[in-house]
Amino acid sequence: MATIGEVARVAGVSRSTASYALSGKRSISADVRRRVEDAVRELGYTPNAGARALATSQTRVIGLLAQFLEDEFAPAMLQYMLGVSNTARELGYDILLGTEADGRSALRRMTSSRMVDGIVLLNVAEQDDRLPILREAIQPGALVGLPGDCTGVDVFDLDFEEAGRVMVEHLRRLGHRELILVSQPQHVIERGGAYVWRLQNAALEAARLSGITLHAEFGSSHQPEVGRELNALLDAHPSATGLLINNEAAAAALPSVLHARGLAAPADLSVVGRYSDEFARTFSLPYSSIESAPDRLGRMAVRELVRRIEGQVGPDEPHVVRFVSPELVDRGSIGAPPER
Amino acid sequence: MATIGEVARVAGVSRSTASYALSGKRSISADVRRRVEDAVRELGYTPNAGARALATSQTRVIGLLAQFLEDEFAPAMLQYMLGVSNTARELGYDILLGTEADGRSALRRMTSSRMVDGIVLLNVAEQDDRLPILREAIQPGALVGLPGDCTGVDVFDLDFEEAGRVMVEHLRRLGHRELILVSQPQHVIERGGAYVWRLQNAALEAARLSGITLHAEFGSSHQPEVGRELNALLDAHPSATGLLINNEAAAAALPSVLHARGLAAPADLSVVGRYSDEFARTFSLPYSSIESAPDRLGRMAVRELVRRIEGQVGPDEPHVVRFVSPELVDRGSIGAPPER
DNA sequence: CTCATTCGTCGAACCGGTTCGACGTTGGAT
DNA sequence: ATCCAACGTCGAACCGGTTCGACGAATGAG
CATH class of the missing domain: 1.10.260.40 (lambda repressor-like DNA-binding domains)
Known part of the structure; x- marks a missing residue:
């Protein structure tokens, strides 16, 4: 050669x-x-990329850490990955992919051996054990997901609080007085999926302020459990007229559940989810939803990361914490509650 | 450092x-x-990875080329990626990911700049334009998917011919005499997705030999078109008692279609798909299916690739073309045809 | 006509590893 | 006691780029 x-x-x-x-x-x-x-x-x-990296201490590679945990709904994760990967390429960077369950060792390997110029962490938990390692690394890091401590990294996430409020507010305006919220499984939360709390607490608060009854519940991340749980919830709260879904697996399972019960949205039940438009198409979900904007978040994270890598942002300049505003995509599943 | x-x-x-x-x-x-x-x-x-790569001419990185084309059903692709990525890690390799639509330039970049020790190509077409580039590269390559010309690369794929036969044969034994086969969209085939033909032709031949009527049709790769098409097919062939699905989007859409028509499998219609067990769970598909084994194929490809990389297989030793036998996973959607 | 710049090119050093050949020590065999 | 082999260590070269300082030639100003 x-x-x-x-x-x-x-x-x-x-x-x-x-x-x-x-x-x-x-x-x-x-x-x-x-x-x-x-x-x-x-x-x-x-x-030769290795020789150039040695001489310039720049690899033009970005490390992408995506953990596919048991209780994670994989197709949702894929969209974040593609957002990151495609944006990186547009900016002239390649992607080194880490999918291992042990994100810490992948992170250590990539950073300390200088395989990458920067790191993108997906699916960041409240107390994410990868974060201390990332902070010690010399490479900059960008996160998708809001950790408890944001120091030293750029952070991008959906504004889940606002999302919770928007969901409730939309249904309140139409006259709904009793709603069900289906969140992620309890162990996602225990593992630090704080976004679940953020949405749920904001929704509960919004409901309280406007005198709405909100039944907040957890749902599994897999079939067929989550389908059974949805049925049980609908049975338990027969007077509820609205359903809020912050759980991809539950959203994917909902059409067949409603079908089986002979319910139609919005005639019998108003439904609002929280997932991406792409997700809705893939799973043929006819429900209005808060756009979770995975491609946009991935894009923002890479953009900012590359600015740091290339020195357009100084190492001392403060880091960014940016929230994407929730946008409601109307698919016609929200209407006034049925007369009783 | x-x-x-x-x-x-x-x-x-x-x-x-x-x-x-x-x-x-x-x-x-x-x-x-x-x-x-x-x-x-x-x-x-x-x-330092770069310095080591320079000295040893080994990067311990494998390039993974996965194209997410418009007419591809993304969640299906993800499973192949994970099979490749996880196996690579087990063998001590990292993954450089290329998701660009232009696979050729990604391939050229990775190989000629020596960023990788070997290449895995996913979703290989009959006449795949990445193949000539891969053959000129000095790194070995492993494919998932069968191209027209297999020289110089290791090839792994599901035995789609046998899959087609197995699907028909199972239903023949139970007494079915008229079946519908839903294949991938026509432009997937035109782009070189020969596996569609392989399954379809083998199914047609098996049907012919046993005097079964088989209506072979194409379906879209997206909702809501594919749902409409399924309905049209069921309308057009009311006397068919079996449905064969070689199209992930159609499989994902089928439950709601059958539900809407008030049909149950296998009471009214026997259904056999071709997708992975993981896919079935993600989309809650209750249909028996031929396991497409994405994780296993990804694993096989990486294993063989690493053997080549590490010289356990000499450069002159013949390359491998290996087919995974189709296995029918029984989810209870196959039964004898209803009496007429 | 001289002198100071600018321009274009070269040689050498460096990045951080690996590997080859050489060399002094030991220890065992004869 | 002598010779040889094996052992353990070192220096130097090399992988393939980038970059710094130097230097001769051309150019322009005074």
């Missing part, structure tokens, strides 16, 4: 001149530049 | 001795080995 030494020899110049001709970091005569470029083409030269 | 030079200095030995102490490639006195190991711990030394 061709090296820059061979390019230089073919072009009849020194290695350093060849390097400058390609990088443009010093002025080069038109003649030499052409000869070097011809030699590159002739030999099919591509710089 | 610590280098091996500093480790050597702290341990009071030369750089080369430190290197040998860590790699074990030459005999080292117990005393020196201990001192080097202590120095490593004290300094928190981790070898």
Whole structure:
């Protein structure tokens, strides 16, 4: 395989001149530049990434840590990954993917061996055990998900509090007085999925303020359990007229549950979910929902990360914590409550 | 950050001795080995991946090319990715992920700049334009999916011909005489998704041999089109008693379609799909299916690739083309046809 | 016409590892 | 006691880039 030494020899110049001709970091005569470029083409030269990384201490690779845990709904995670991966490529970076359950060791490996210029962490928990490792690393980090302590990293997440309020408020306006909220499984929360609390508490508070009854419950992250649970909830609260879903598996299971009970939205029940439009299409979910914007969050995280990597943001400048506002996508599943 | 030079200095030995102490490639006195190991711990030394790659011409990274095309059903692809990624990690390799639509440029970048030791291609088409590039690369390649020309690469795929036969044969034995097969969209086939033909042709042949009527049709890869198409097919062939689904989007849409028509499997219609067990759980699909084994195929591809990378298989030894036998997972959706 | 710049190029050093050949020590065999 | 092999360690070279300082030639100003 061709090296820059061979390019230089073919072009009849020194290695350093060849390097400058390609990088443009010093002025080069038109003649030499052409000869070097011809030699590159002739030999099919591509710089060796390892050698370049060694010389510049820049790899142009971003580490992406995505854990696929048992109680995680995988298709939802994929969209965040694609948002990150595609944006990175647009900015000239490649993605080193870590999917191991042990995110800490993956993170340590990538950072301490200098395989990457920066790190994106997905699905960040309230007390995320990867965070201390990331803070000790010399590479900058960007998170999707809000941890308890944001120091030293850029953070991007959906505004789950506002999402909870918006969901309740929309139904209140239409006259609903009793709602059910289905959250993620209890162990997702225990593991630190604080966003579940954020949405739930804000929804409870909003309901309290407007005198609405809100039954907040947990749901499993897998079939068929979650389907059974939905049925049980509908049985337990027959007078509820609205259903809020902050649980992808529950959302995916809902159509068949409603069908089986002979219920239609919004005629019998108003439904609002919290998932992405892409997710809705994949699972054919006809319910209005708060857009969770995975592609946008992934994009924002990479953008900011690259700004840090490339020094457009100084190492001392304060880090960013940015929330995406929840937007309600109307799929016609919300209406006034049925007369009783 | 610590280098091996500093480790050597702290341990009071030369750089080369430190290197040998860590790699074990030459005999080292117990005393020196201990001192080097202590120095490593004290300094928190981790070898620089770029420098090592430069010296050894081995990166311990595998390139994974996964294209998410418009007409591809993304959640199905994810499982192949995870099979590849997890197996690679078990074998001590990291994954460089390429998700761009332009797989050729991603492939060229990874191979010619020596970022990876080998390549896994997912979703390989009959005439895959990435293949010529892969053959010119010095790194070995493993494919998931069967191309027209297998020279120079290891190939792993489900035995779609046998799958088609098994699907038909199961229903024949139970007395079915008229079946519908829903394949992938026509443009997936045009793009070179030959596996669609392989299953369909084998199914048609098996049906012909046993005097069964088989209506082979294409379906979209997205909702809501595919739902409408399923309805149209059931309308067009009211006397068909079995439904074969070789289309993930159609499989995902089927429950609500059957529900809406008041049909139950297998009482009114026998259904056999072709997707993974994981997929069935994610989408709550109650239909028996041919296991498409994405994790197993990903695992096989990486295993063989690593054997090539590490020289356990010589560069002249013939390449492998291996088919996974279709296994029918019984979810109780197959039964004898209803009496007429 | 001289002198100071600027321009274009080169050689050498460096990034941080690995590996080859050489060399002094030991220990065992004869 | 002598010779040889094995052992343990070191210095130097190398992998393939980038970058700094130097230097000769061309250019422009005074």
